Each structure stands twice: as structure tokens, then as C-alpha cells.
Amino acid sequence: MTENLINANxxxxxxxxxxxPEHPPVLLVMGSMSQGILWPEEFVGRLVAGGLRVIRYDxxxxxxxxxxxxxxxxxxxxxxxxxxxxxxxxxxxxxxxLVGHSAGxxxxxxxxxxSPERVRTLTVIGSSPLGGHEGEVIMRALTGQPQPEGSLPPPAPEFTAHYTKVIMSPPAATRGEQIDRMIAEARVLNGTALPFDEDAERRLAERIFERARDLDAAANHRRAAAADPGFEPEGVLGQVKAPTLVIEGTHEPAKPGHGALIAAEIPGAxxxxxxxxxxxxxxxxxxxxADAILAHTARG
Incomplete structure (x- = not known):
């Protein structure tokens, strides 16, 4: 394992x-406002053991x-x-x-x-289709607005209830409050079927807190989205050339049913x-x- 700070423009x-370094490279792209360490070490290790060179980043x-x-x-x-x-x-x-989770x-x-020439295979986990404007769907759900016909399926009620409460709450005032909020968010994102390991999530939240240069700076991702309302081109997923694997959980709370929509638009996905x-x-x-990704990348 080697850490690097690179200059990106x-x-x-x-x-x-x-x-x-001689093994096929895979780049892990995490979701909005999220650190690269949300790709778990155990998951990364299984990909490496399967013969991949793995890179993750903040x-x-x-x-x-x-x-x-x-x-x-x-x-x-x-x-x-x-x-x-x-x-x-x-x-x-x-x-x-390329392996991307959520907004990643x-x-x-x-x-x-x-840039099809840069992508050997594409794996999309817990995400929404490009051009679906999922952020607008979530905002309508949080503000109680009706969803227009043909829009993406809205998030699960427990997701909406949690983030509505977050929006109405004042910012966390202490380290403990911030970590408790991270744990509460993770509990919702865990879904309703699997046991939630609060101790493990607390250790991860503490690590996220401690390694951040400025934890509040992640909110700039929201400002970047607001500054770029035309980010998502519509009707372009049919242009994807890379062999594509779309992964979704049966208890996905944030983007339920979105995986099938991605797979339907990308040829051969x-x-x-x-x-x-x-x-x-x-x-x-x-x-x-991890095993699904290893099988998929081996075919690409």
C-alpha cells in the first residue's frame, strides 16, 4: 500500500x-462528499488478492x-x-x-x-442513471413536492424522513455530535435487512473526522452541483462502449430501482x-x- 498526493490542476x-503495479488497474470512485476510505480495506484486499491493482482517492x-x-x-x-x-x-x-459508488x-x-478509450470496464454500485437528475428527485421528496411522471423512483420513506430531519436541524456543534450524525446516516444507508454494526461504524466515523483537513469543506460538493445544473447530459448512456456491470442492493434506500434503469440504457449491461x-x-x-467485480473485470 502506497499513499500519494497528486496535483490535479x-x-x-x-x-x-x-x-x-503490473496487474490490471482498477480505480475506485466514491460518492459525493465521501472520503476514499469508505471503500473498505477488506473489500480492497479481496480485489487485490484476485489480481487487481487498486487505486482509491479522496x-x-x-x-x-x-x-x-x-x-x-x-x-x-x-x-x-x-x-x-x-x-x-x-x-x-x-x-x-472504473468502479463507482453512488454519485461516484x-x-x-x-x-x-x-472518454471511452480510458475505461476498460465499468462497474456502477448503488447509483442512478446519468441524465436522470436524481438530485432533483431527492429534493422533491425532502420538500414534499410531487414527482413528475417519468422521473426516477424516489428514495425510501426512512431515507426521506432522516434527511428531512437533518435539513431542519442546526449544524453539529461538537465532534461528538458530528460523529453521532455520521452514525445515524450510516444506519439509514445500511438498509433494513442487514444488522447494523454501530461499533464498526463509530470507528470509521472517528477516522473520517480525524483525517479530514476540513470536514465542513465537503459541503462544497453541494455548491458545485448548484453551480452546474446542466451537469448531466440526457440520452447518452447508449454511447457507453465499456462492458458494464450494475450492482444494486435489494434494500437500497437512496436510489431504489435505479440500477435496472442504468442497465436498460447501456448496451449489454x-x-x-x-x-x-x-x-x-x-x-x-x-x-x-468484490467477487462480482473480479469476474467482470476478468472478462474485460
Whole structure:
């Protein structure tokens, strides 16, 4: 395992590499406002044991990556998307297997559309289809607005109830409050089928808190999205050339049913529904997901 700070067009990005540099590379792209360490070590280790060279990274304004004064140096989700390519460039990789979780899956889809030569295979986990404007669906759910006909399926009631409460609550005032909120969020994202390991989640939340240069800077991702309402092109997933695997849990609370919509739009895409899985890579499903990725990348 090797950690590196790379320069991505003036922004420092923390990256971490595992495995043999001669093995096929896979780049793990985590979701919005999320640090790269949310890709669990056990999951990464299984991919490495299966013969892959694994790279994960912290998005700008998260974890050990650089933070910005957004008012002075604003950016958009196009910049966050281009960071995927900047990581590949820093490692001198012409192409790699891309694996994206949640909003990271959205970024990976966009890269696969725009830069097909850079993507050996595409794996999308717990994500929404590019062009579906999932953020608008969530905001309508949180504000009680009706969903227009043809929009994506809304989040589960427990997801909506939790984030509605978050919006109405004042910011966390202490380290303990912040960590408790992270745990409460993880409990919802875990779904309703699998046991929730609060002790393990607390250790992860404490690690997230301690390694962040500025924990509040992650909120800049929301500002980047607001500054870039046209980020998602519509009707382009049919252009994806990379062999694609779409993974969704049967108890997905955030984007239920969105995986099937992605798979329907990408030619030849395979859909894997993981029993009992929620939005998170919980311990009980990590091996299933990792083994599916190993089989998929071997075919690509």
C-alpha cells in the first residue's frame, strides 16, 4: 500500500495504491462528499488478492485532499468528474477498470461516455442513471413536492424522513455530535435487512473526522452541483462502449430501482441484485460485490 498526493490542476488529491503495479488497474470512485476510505480495506484486499491493482482517492474538499475557498475559487461537478481522469493521468494509466459508488457511479458513467478509450470496464454500485437528475428527485421528496411522471423512483420513506430531519436541524456543534450524525446516516444507508454494526461504524466515523483537513469543506460538493445544473447530459448512456456491470442492493434506500434503469440504457449491461444489501458496502456483502467485480473485470 502506497499513499500519494497528486496535483490535479492545482488541487491536491490524496490517493492510495494497493497491489502489484503490473496487474490490471482498477480505480475506485466514491460518492459525493465521501472520503476514499469508505471503500473498505477488506473489500480492497479481496480485489487485490484476485489480481487487481487498486487505486482509491479522496475527492477534492474531502479527507486528506486539498480544500478551497469556494467563493474565491468555485468549481463544478465537471471538475470533480475530470478529477477521475487526472488520477489516471497521475498514475500514467491510459485506461483502467472504473468502479463507482453512488454519485461516484454517476461520475464513472460520464467518463465512460466522454472518454471511452480510458475505461476498460465499468462497474456502477448503488447509483442512478446519468441524465436522470436524481438530485432533483431527492429534493422533491425532502420538500414534499410531487414527482413528475417519468422521473426516477424516489428514495425510501426512512431515507426521506432522516434527511428531512437533518435539513431542519442546526449544524453539529461538537465532534461528538458530528460523529453521532455520521452514525445515524450510516444506519439509514445500511438498509433494513442487514444488522447494523454501530461499533464498526463509530470507528470509521472517528477516522473520517480525524483525517479530514476540513470536514465542513465537503459541503462544497453541494455548491458545485448548484453551480452546474446542466451537469448531466440526457440520452447518452447508449454511447457507453465499456462492458458494464450494475450492482444494486435489494434494500437500497437512496436510489431504489435505479440500477435496472442504468442497465436498460447501456448496451449489454448486466444487472446484479445483491440480497439484503442497502446503499453501503456492509461487511455481509463485501465478498459478493468484490467477487462480482473480479469476474467482470476478468472478462474485460
Amino acid at each position: 492545482g488541487i491536491e488529491l490524496w490517493t492510495e495504491e494497493f497491489g502489484d 475527492h477534492r474538499d474531502t479527507g486528506r485532499s486539498g480544500t478551497v475557498d469556494f467563493d474565491a475559487h468555485p468549481y463544478t461537478w465537471h471538475d470533480i468528474k475530470d478529477d477521475v481522469l487526472r488520477v489516471l493521468d497521475a498514475y500514467e494509466l491510459d485506461s483502467a477498470h 457511479g454517476l461520475l464513472a458513467q460520464f467518463v465512460a461516455v466522454e 448486466e444487472l446484479l441484485m445483491v440480497p439484503d444489501m442497502g446503499h453501503m458496502l456492509a461487511a455481509q456483502v463485501r465478498d459478493v460485490v
